[in-house]
Amino acid sequence: MGAEDRLELPVVGERQSLREQVAHALRAALITGEMRPGVVYSAPVLAAQFGVSATPVREAMLDLAKEGLVEAVRNKGFRVTELSDRDLDELTEIRQLIEVPTVTRLADPGRAEEFARLRPVAQEIVSAAERGDLLAYVDADLRFHVELLALSGNAHLVEVVRDLRNRARLYGLSQLYARGTLTDSGREHLALLDALEAGDAATVEHIMSEHIQHVRGIWADRPE
Template identity: 50%
Template sequence: MPAERRSLRDQVNQALRAALAAGELVPGAVYSAPVLAARFGVSATPVREAMLDLAKEGLVRAVPNKGFRVVEVTERDLAELLEIRALLEAPSAVQVARSASRAQLESLLGPARTGGDRGFHEALLTLAGNRHLVVLVGELRSRGARCGGAAAGHEQLVELMLARDLDGVEALMHRHLVG
């Protein structure tokens, strides 16, 4: 695929994700590629390609001869996604607290204060050293993006990590994600 088309597809993909997260694309509604293309000022092809990417993630569903329906995220869906994230992220945070250097842990303070929920969790998981985990959790976050995320507790988590309080890190990660 030519770099220009890929880049346009990626730009449309990001714009669609932002519209989904902001609630501009309504769950249950069907959107056609030509209508969205006009909205973004591009041809229908990169919109269709980006929507197919989102369909692979379960964010939209193709509706033959009509377009794409935005999938509604139920409270149960969100709870299940957060449960999966807790199963992945809590042990990863403990691993990072156990093995990362003090400087690496201190590097999390910036994202804890200013990176928002997504930025902090991505920085934390990156320190775990498993790029597939970063991608997988990113996909899980995308599925529940319209329900938001809270940045509360990130600085406290870094403090526990710096103190090498592994039990505290695990407990706080579970509370942060599943309540």
């Protein structure tokens, strides 16, 4: 891996296990597209950037391989899994089938207090978008959708969606920010909460469907 391929990775500390910290940092680099599909990354080279031994990096990479995010390349390292347009279309279809009806059923003014607890997370998404902090955007976006879906009471559904979102990384975020439209995408979360608190199921269904399709456009790095 040459100098031009060097990743901006943090030096990890001791609060979490090294394996967990490395996996989190690599997953973030995958989600934002800093680690590029098709490129082979060496565990010892990444370990040097993290300031740790190669062992926790290999262990973290194996965890990501189980999630389908990378694949092992014998005697070389790990390659970021490439997703085709068909893969992205199919993942989008699954998200539509699961998330749209699940979130629509949550629309109820009587649950306004639960939705209000998600508003600070939605605002985090907007704030991250405004300052171009892509890692914070992705982190807050994932927390928002997971916590919202958790209100359905179906833990298995939440884990399925979490896995889908991990596999279908958000491509094109930096280009979206450069075009000045990332903040608009972020504000969709606030509009969704408004509709949920109002008990407006039709609007919730519309926003969720449009939001998932918008995300598909981000993956493809092209506007809807």
